[in-house]
Amino acid sequence: MIGDDQTVRSIFGAPSGPPTPGGPDGRRSPSSRSGEATAHLGELLQRSSRGDEGAFAELYDATSARVHGLAVRVVRDPAQAEEVTQEAYLETWRTASRFDPARGSAISWLMTIVHRKAVDRVRAAEASSRRDETYHHRNRPVEHDSTAEAAHSSMEAHRVRTALASLTTVQREAVTLAYLGGYTHTEVAGLLQLPVGTAKTRIRDGLIRLRDAMGVGQ
Structure with a gap:
């Protein structure tokens, strides 16, 4: 077990509370502040890659x-x-x-790592449960239909990954958060610091392009 929320803090010396937003100018537009926040997270990731523990703690x-x-x-x-x-x-x-800021935002890059880790954990738990439930059948030959189903699932997963790669960066970010992360349109907008309408458009356009790439009919 890795430990509680203090583990990363103790390793990297993170401050005890969230960082205080810099600058007293309260007249900046929301879009300006959002853009600055996005760029700042990317900068923190890049500094972290150079071993800057303070930047990682702030991230x-x-x-x-x-x-x-x-x-x-x-x-x-x-x-x-x-x-x-x-x-x-x-x-x-x-x-x-x-991390490459030209390919997407820092928060999307980070969320992709989190989602992969979480899915791996769920799959490991499910695999362990299946092993416990089917232990007495462990030497039983695999049914042909089961093999075919597993092969089909693998092919479908490959098709989805290939189709996702065909999306633009902004479409892939929005679709990944909405349909892999389970976020609502409003939450996706907040995570990507976008107007809700823009987030909805990116998700809709991404899904249309994803459907076309996979050859799914109307």
């Missing part, structure tokens, strides 16, 4: 609530979600150099 404080929220949505267990959160941040620290 953790700025994003941990959203990261943990996604983990809870997927694994449905608070204790498991805490472990997934810590695993995701540890991987983020190790692989921050792979």
Whole structure:
């Protein structure tokens, strides 16, 4: 077990509370502040890739609530979600150099790591449960239909990954958060710092393009 929310803080010396927004100018537009926040998260990731523990601590404080929220949505267990959160941040620290701001936002990159870790945890738990339930059938030959079904599922997963790769970066971000992360349109807009209408448009256009790429009929 990796531990509770203090684990990453103790490793990287994160401050005890969320960072205080800089600058006294309250007259900046929401879009300006959102753009600055997005750019700042990307800068923190890039500094983290160079071993800047203070930048990583600030990144953790700025994003941990959203990261943990996604983990809870997927694994449905608070204790498991805490472990997934810590695993995701540890991987983020190790692989921050792979972040490319030209391919998407920092929060989308981070959420992708969290979602993958959470899904891996769910799959591992399901696999363990299946092993327990079917232990007495372990030497039984695999039915042909089961093999065919597994092959079909693998092919479908490959088709989805290929289709996702055909989307634009902004469409892929929105679709991933909405349909892999389980977020509502409003929540996706908040995560990507976009107007709700823009988020809905990106999700809709991404789904249309995804459907066309997969050859799904009207």
